[in-house]
Amino acid sequence: MAVYTEVSDEDLETFMAAYNLGTVTSFKGIAEGVENSNYILHTTDGSFILTLYEKRVAPEDLPFFLGLMDHLAGAGISCPTPIKARDGVALRTLCGRPAALISFLEGLSPRRIHAEQCGSLGDALARMHIAGQSFPMERANSLSVGDWRPLLDSAGDAANSVQPTLVDELTAELSALETAWPDAQPASNPEDLPRGVIHADLFPNNAFFMNDEVSGIIDFYFACTDFLAYDVAICLNAWCFEPDNSFNVTKARRMLAAYQAVRPLTAKEMALLPLFARGSALRFLLTRLYDWLNTPEGAFVKPLDPLEYLAKNRFHRSVTCPGDYGLEAAENV
Amino acid sequence: MAVYTEVSDEDLETFMAAYNLGTVTSFKGIAEGVENSNYILHTTDGSFILTLYEKRVAPEDLPFFLGLMDHLAGAGISCPTPIKARDGVALRTLCGRPAALISFLEGLSPRRIHAEQCGSLGDALARMHIAGQSFPMERANSLSVGDWRPLLDSAGDAANSVQPTLVDELTAELSALETAWPDAQPASNPEDLPRGVIHADLFPNNAFFMNDEVSGIIDFYFACTDFLAYDVAICLNAWCFEPDNSFNVTKARRMLAAYQAVRPLTAKEMALLPLFARGSALRFLLTRLYDWLNTPEGAFVKPLDPLEYLAKNRFHRSVTCPGDYGLEAAENV
Numbered sequence: 001m002a003v004y005t006e007v008s009d010e011d012l013e014t015f016m017a018a019y020n021l022g023t024v025t026s027f028k029g030i031a032e033g034v035e036n037s038n039y040i041l042h043t044t045d046g047s048f049i050l051t052l053y054e055k056r057v058a059p060e061d062l063p064f065f066l067g068l069m070d071h072l073a074g075a076g077i078s079c080p081t082p083i084k085a086r087d088g089v090a091l092r093t094l095c096g097r098p099a100a101l102i103s104f105l106e107g108l109s110p111r112r113i114h115a116e117q118c119g120s121l122g123d124a125l126a127r128m129h130i131a132g133q134s135f136p137m138e139r140a141n142s143l144s145v146g147d148w149r150p151l152l153d154s155a156g157d158a159a160n161s162v163q164p165t166l167v168d169e170l171t172a173e174l175s176a177l178e179t180a181w182p183d184a185q186p187a188s189n190p191e192d193l194p195r196g197v198i199h200a201d202l203f204p205n206n207a208f209f210m211n212d213e214v215s216g217i218i219d220f221y222f223a224c225t226d227f228l229a230y231d232v233a234i235c236l237n238a239w240c241f242e243p244d245n246s247f248n249v250t251k252a253r254r255m256l257a258a259y260q261a262v263r264p265l266t267a268k269e270m271a272l273l274p275l276f277a278r279g280s281a282l283r284f285l286l287t288r289l290y291d292w293l294n295t296p297e298g299a300f301v302k303p304l305d306p307l308e309y310l311a312k313n314r315f316h317r318s319v320t321c322p323g324d325y326g327l328e329a330a331e332n333v
Numbered sequence: 334m335a336v337y338t339e340v341s342d343e344d345l346e347t348f349m350a351a352y353n354l355g356t357v358t359s360f361k362g363i364a365e366g367v368e369n370s371n372y373i374l375h376t377t378d379g380s381f382i383l384t385l386y387e388k389r390v391a392p393e394d395l396p397f398f399l400g401l402m403d404h405l406a407g408a409g410i411s412c413p414t415p416i417k418a419r420d421g422v423a424l425r426t427l428c429g430r431p432a433a434l435i436s437f438l439e440g441l442s443p444r445r446i447h448a449e450q451c452g453s454l455g456d457a458l459a460r461m462h463i464a465g466q467s468f469p470m471e472r473a474n475s476l477s478v479g480d481w482r483p484l485l486d487s488a489g490d491a492a493n494s495v496q497p498t499l500v501d502e503l504t505a506e507l508s509a510l511e512t513a514w515p516d517a518q519p520a521s522n523p524e525d526l527p528r529g530v531i532h533a534d535l536f537p538n539n540a541f542f543m544n545d546e547v548s549g550i551i552d553f554y555f556a557c558t559d560f561l562a563y564d565v566a567i568c569l570n571a572w573c574f575e576p577d578n579s580f581n582v583t584k585a586r587r588m589l590a591a592y593q594a595v596r597p598l599t600a601k602e603m604a605l606l607p608l609f610a611r612g613s614a615l616r617f618l619l620t621r622l623y624d625w626l627n628t629p630e631g632a633f634v635k636p637l638d639p640l641e642y643l644a645k646n647r648f649h650r651s652v653t654c655p656g657d658y659g660l661e662a663a664e665n666v
Contacts, residue, residue, distance in 0.1 A: 008444035009542075025439040025543070026380075028373060029364035040361060040373060042439070047359075047375070106358040106375070111341035209342075210358070 005037040005052045005095050015094045018085040019101065021045045032205075035221055037097075040104070047104035049080065052097045057221055059098050062091055064139045065220050066100060068132070068197060073103075075131035077124075078216040080105060107208025107215030116212040118239050118251040122258035124214040125202065125235060129228045130263055132197030141200065141224040143283055145181040148174055151286040158293050163307060170282070173313065177279050182227070182272065192266040198231035199223055203238040229269040232259060233276035236325065237284065237312050245311035253326025270322055277316040285309035338370040338385045338428050348427045351418040352434065354378045365538075368554055370430075373437070380437035382413065385430045390554055392431050395424055397472045398553050399433055401465070401530060406436075408464035410457075411549040413438060440541025440548030448587045449545040451572050455588035457547040458535065458568060459595035462561045465530030474533065474557040476616055478514045481507055484619040491626050496640060503615070506646065510612050515560070515605065525599040531564035532556055536571040562602040565592060566609035569658065570617065570645050578644035586659025603655055610649040618642035 007015075007027075016024055022044030030038050030049075037052040053062060066082045070090070073081040080102040082090035092099050110117055152159075152170055159166045182193060199206075201222040208216040240251040259265070265273075288306035295303045319325065340348075340360075349357055355377030363371045363382075370385040386395060399415045403423070406414040413435040415423035425432050443450055474480075485492070485503055492499045515526060532539075534555040541549040573584040592598070598606075621639035628636045652658065 006444065009441045010445060012441070024441065026437070026541075027441050030373070031362035031364050040363070042380070104359070108342045108345070108357065108360050111339065112343060208359075 004054050005097060007037075007039065007050075007052070007095055011095055015092070015099070016043075018087065018092065019083065020086055021048070021083070021101075041101070048083065049102045049104055050094075050099065051102060052094055052099045054097065057098075061139060061221075062098055062100075064137050065223060066090055067137055068135055068223055069102070069220055071135045072128060072131050075134070077128050077131050078105065078214070079128075079220065080216075080218055105208055105216035105218060107210050109205045109207060110209055111204070113204060113239055113251065114212060115248075115251045115254045117209055117214075119254035119258040120209070120212060120214045121202075121207060121235065121239060122255035122260075123262055124207075124217060125199075125231065125255075126259040126262035128199065128217065129196055129231065135197050139224045141198075141226040143200070143222070143287065144226060145177055145279060148282060148286055149178070151290055155286075155289050155293055159289060162289065162292060163310070166310070169310075170285070173278070173282060173317075177275070177282060180275055181279065190268070192268040193272070194228045194266070194269070195225060196228050197223060198226045198228060198234075200226065200231065200234065202231065202235055227269075227272075227276065228263075229265060229272060230276045230280060232256070232265070232269075233273055234280040236273075236277050237281050237309070241312055241315075245308060245315075247312075247315050247324075249324070249326045256325060256327055265327075270327060273322075273325060273327075274316050274319040277319075278313055281309045281313035281316060285313060337387050338430060340370075340372065340383075340385070340428055344428055348425070348432070349376075351420065351425065352416065353419055354381070354416070354434075374434070381416065382435045382437055383427075383432065384435060385427055385432045387430065390431075394472060394554075395431055395433075397470050398556060399423055400470055401468055401556055402435070402553055404468045405461060405464050408467070410461050410464050411438065411547070412461075412553065413549075413551055438541055438549035438551060440543050442538045442540060443542055444537070446537060446572055446584065447545060448581075448584045450542055450547075451584040452587035452591040453542070453545060453547045454535075454540060454568065454572060455591035455593075456595055457540075457550060458532075458564065458588075459592040461532065461550065462529055462564065463596055468530050471558045472556070474531075474559040476533070476555070476620065477559060478510055478612060481615060481619055482511070484623055488619075488622050488626055492622060495622065495625060496643070499643070502643075503618070506611070506615060506650075510608070510615065513608055514612065523601070525601040526605070527561050527599070527602070528558060529561050530556060531559045531561060531567075533559065533564065533567065535564065535568055560602075560605075560609065561596075562598060562605060563609045563613060565589070565598070565602075566606055567613040569606075569610050570614050570642070574645055574648075578641060578648075580648050580657075582657070582659045589658060589660055598660075603660060606655075606658060606660075607649050607652040610652075611646055614642045614646035614649060618646060 012024060012027060024041060024043050026042040028040050030040050032038050035056045036054050039050040041048045041050050069079055070082055072079050083101040083103060084090045090100055152174055157167060199220065201219060206217065206219040207214055235255060236252055239255060240248050242248055285306050288304050288309060291303040292306050345357060345360060357374060357376050359375040361373050363373050365371050368389045369387050372383040374381045374383050402412055403415055405412050416434045416436060417423045423433055485507055490500060532553065534552060539552040540547055568588060569585055572588060573581050575581055618639050621637050621642060624636040625639050
C-alpha cells in the first residue's frame with residue numbers, strides 16, 4: 001500500500017507526450033504494491049497503470065521484469081503488458097525514477113479463497129511456466145536458500161521476542177534445508193527437476209479473477225529463474241491454508257490437478273515438493289520476521305505476522321506421503 | 334492517503350447486488366482522502382468511487398454531505414453524485430461502516446497552480462455558493478472561531494517546540510479574531526454578509542481540472558453552513574500563495590474577479606476578507622499543529638507543516654487595503 005512519489009500534472013503531461021494514448025482524463029495513486037508507486041491512469045483511449053520503480057527494485061533488473069511481462073503477454077498469458085512509447089521503448093524515466101506504463105487488467109483479487117479459484121490458479125501457473133520456457137533472459141533468485149541465513153542472522157536473539165525458542169527452531173530447520181536443497185546451478189540441473197521463470201510471489205493479491213477464473217497475474221517484481229516446482233510450493237503456502245493456518249487438502253488437490261493437467265510434475269518434483277514447501281514457508285517467515293523487527297512502532301503499514309509461516313513450515317515438515325498434498329500416490333516416486 | 338477498510342470480493346458482490354450497474358470488473362483502493370476509505374470501481378457500466386466512511390466522519394452528518402452533493406449536481410455543479418441503489422437509497426452499509434457509491438469525475442488535481450486555474454476556481458466557487466443557496470439543510474461549521482481555542486489549549490506549551498513564542502503569538506491572534514468575528518447566528522445575520530453552504534476545504538487536491546478549467550469539485554466532508562466570504566478566504570490561502578509562502582496577487586486578482594463576475598462581494602464582505610483570511614489561516618494552522626504534535630514518529634503519513642499557515646496568517650495581518658488582494662479599491666467599502 002503506497003504512493004511514494006508524487007507526480008505533478010506537468011510531469012505527467014511531459015511523460016505522456018511520448019505515447020499515442022489520447023488525453024489524460026484521470027490520474028489517481030492506488031494503494032497497491034509496497035515496492036513501487038502505482039497510479040491508475042484513464043485516458044481517452046482506455047485505462048492504464050503507471051508504475052514508478054522505487055528503491056527496493058534494482059534498476060538493472062527492470063529489463064528482465066518488463067521483458068518477461070512482454071514475453072508472457074505475447075505467449076497468451078494474461079499479465080500486464082508494458083506499453084511502448086512512439087520510440088519503441090517501454091522503460092522510461094519520470095520524476096527521476098525508472099517508470100513504465102503498463103496495460104490495465106480487469107479482475108478482482110480474492111480475499112477469501114475458493115477451491116475453484118485454486119484450480120484455475122494451478123492451470124494459470126502451469127501455463128505461465130511453459131510460456132516462460134522460451135524467455136531468453138535469466139535472473140537469479142535473490143531470496144533462495146543461500147539468502148536465508150543472513151536474514152536469520154540479522155534477526156539475532158530478537159527473534160525469540162516473537163516466540164521463545166524461535167531462533168533454535170529456525171536454525172535447525174535452516175541447516176536441514178541447506179543440506180537437502182538441490183543444486184541450482186544449471187550445469188547440474190537434471191532434466192527431471194525443471195528450472196525456468198518463476199513468479200516467486202504469486203499470492204492472492206497478485207492474481208485477478210472474474211467468476212472464479214484467473215483473469216490476470218500481476219506484480220512480476222520477484223520473478224526469477226529457479227525450480228518450477230518451487231513456485232508450485234509457494235502457491236501451496238499462499239493459497240491452500242485457511243485463516244487458522246490449517247491446510248486445506250481439497251484446495252491443494254484442485255490446484256495440483258489443474259497444474260498437472262497442463263504440465264505434469266516429474267517424480268522427482270513430487271518427491272521434493274515437501275522440501276520446497278518447507279523452504280518457501282521459511283523464506284516468507286524470514287522476510288516477515290525482518291519486517292516485524294524493523295518496522296517502527298506506529299508505522300502506517302502493519303507488518304504481517306511471521307508466525308503464520310512457522311505454522312505452515314511445521315505442517316510441511318509433518319508431510320509423510322503425496323496424499324498429504326492431495327497428490328495421487330500412484331503418480332509419486 | 335489511505336485505505337483503512339479492506340473490502341472482500343464477497344462483501345463487494347453483496348453490496349453491488351443492490352444496484353443496476355452491471356458487473357464489477359476492477360476494484361482498487363486509492364490513495365486519496367485521509368478521512369475515508371476510497372476505492373475506484375470499474376463495472377461494465379463505467380467507473381465509480383466507493384467510499385466507506387471511517388471514524389472521523391460523524392454518521393449523522395452523512396445525510397447533509399450526500400444530500401448536498403446530490404443537490405449541487407442537480408443544479409449543474411460538477412461534483413460527485415451519490416448513486417442511488419434500486420431501492421432509491423444512496424447511503425448504505427458495507428463492512429459495518431456507512432458507505433456510498435458516487436459518480437467518477439474526470440480531471441486532474443494540479444500540483445503547481447497557474448493563475449488561469451485560479452480564475453476558473455473562483456468562477457466554480459461562486460457558482461457553487463449560488464447553487465447551495467437553495468439547499469434546505471444546515472450544518473454548523475465544527476471548525477470555526479469558537480472551536481479554535483480548545484485546539485490551541487490542547488497543544489499547550491508543546492507548540493513552542495515548533496517555533497519559540499508560537500503560543501504567545503497564536504494566543505494574541507486568537508483573542509483578536511474572537512473579538513472581531515461577526516456573529517454567525519442566522520437571526521443576527523445581515524443581508525450584506527451572506528451565509529450559506531461552504532465547501533470549507535477547497536484545496537487543490539479537492540479540485541479537478543481539464544485544460545486549466547475546473548472539471549469537478551470533490552470531498553464535501555467539511556462542508557457546512559457559514560459565511561460565503563469565509564470560503565473565499567480559505568481559497569485565497571489554499572490557491573494564491575507560492576511554495577515560499579509569498580502571496581501571488583495576480584492569482585488572487587484572477588480568482589476574485591472570476592468569483593465576482595458570478596457573485597459580486599458586498600462591501601461588508603470585502604471589508605471582512607482580511608479577517609476571514611487570518612481566521613482561516615489560523616484554522617489550518619491549528620489543525621496542522623494538532624496533527625504535528627500528535628502523529629507518532631515513523632508514521633506513514635507525514636504531517637503537514639503548521640508554520641506555512643503562520644506565514645499566511647501574518648501576511649493577512651499586514652493587509653491594509655483591498656488592492657493587497659487584487660480587489661479594485663472602487664468596489665470596496
